[in-house]
Amino acid sequence: MIHIAIATELANFVIGLIQALGYPGIFVLMLLEGLLLPIPSEVVMAFGGYLAFSGGLLGVAGLPAFIILLVVGSIGNLTGAYLAYMLGDYGGIPLILRYGKYVMLDESSIRRTHEWFLRYGPLSVFFTRLVPIFRTFISIPAGIARMNRASFLLLTLAGALIWDSFLIYFGYILGPHWGSILSYFDEYQYVAIAILVGIILWWFFSKLSRKRQQRTVS
Numbered sequence: 001m002i003h004i005a006i007a008t009e010l011a012n013f014v015i016g017l018i019q020a021l022g023y024p025g026i027f028v029l030m031l032l033e034g035l036l037l038p039i040p041s042e043v044v045m046a047f048g049g050y051l052a053f054s055g056g057l058l059g060v061a062g063l064p065a066f067i068i069l070l071v072v073g074s075i076g077n078l079t080g081a082y083l084a085y086m087l088g089d090y091g092g093i094p095l096i097l098r099y100g101k102y103v104m105l106d107e108s109s110i111r112r113t114h115e116w117f118l119r120y121g122p123l124s125v126f127f128t129r130l131v132p133i134f135r136t137f138i139s140i141p142a143g144i145a146r147m148n149r150a151s152f153l154l155l156t157l158a159g160a161l162i163w164d165s166f167l168i169y170f171g172y173i174l175g176p177h178w179g180s181i182l183s184y185f186d187e188y189q190y191v192a193i194a195i196l197v198g199i200i201l202w203w204f205f206s207k208l209s210r211k212r213q214q215r216t217v218s
Contacts, residue, residue, distance in 0.1 A: 014043045022057060023068060027076035034080020034160075036136050045073050045164050049171020050178040066168055073168075074160040081139045081156045088143025117141035122151055129159025 017025040026048055033039040051057040052065035059065045117124050117138060125147070128138040142152050171178045 011043045015047055023072045027072050030073045030076030031080040034077040035083050045167035046171035046178045049168035053172045070164055073164045077160045078157050084139035085143035085152055088140035089146055126155040126159045130163055
């Protein structure tokens with residue numbers, strides 16, 4: 001019951017900030033989510049999608065509201081992710097383990113995501129962005145490993161655009177009932193992880209097959 005109450009209060013805070021500030025509020029919220037703070041992007045972007053298609057958010061310079069929303073949300077998330085990357089680059093795991101508890105970072109989640117990155121490398125930056133909960137954690141392991149910054153930013157932005165488009169779309173089709181999207185995310189999480197594992201296995205065996213072919217030729 002306590003967790004439900006906290007989630008409800010957090011969702012109400014997010015909704016209130018977006019209603020008060022519009023696009024700047026969305027940018028700040030998505031930045032904070034990218035920085036690993038417990039801001040639910042599902043609420044930010046789905047509610048934003050509902051507003052964009054119902055007139056609560058307006059277009060700018062001839063661009064429709066949903067495009068502005070996608071750009072603002074994704075760039076905000078990218079900015080937060082890059083700040084998290086820098087924390088990993090300059091502070092490493094000791095910094096995260098020391099101060100992460102103050103922003104509700106779970107040590108075991110950080111360690112699992114770090115091991116995930118070490119095993120699968122840059123591809124994990126993109127694919128993990130499509131998995132709830134773990135999607136923001138990947139920035140710190142990428143920073144600790146000092147992954148190429150341009151590649152990190154490109155893969156992060158690509159993942160953010162896909163994720164945010166998905167949420168905006170559902171905010172649109174669900175309309176006033178946009179909040180019902182939250183009930184599907186526990187199920188979606190398992191589906192997304194299964195797809196992610198399948199893609200990585202395919203990549204691994206493809207790479208293994210190429211190596212065997214090279215050995216045969218040599």
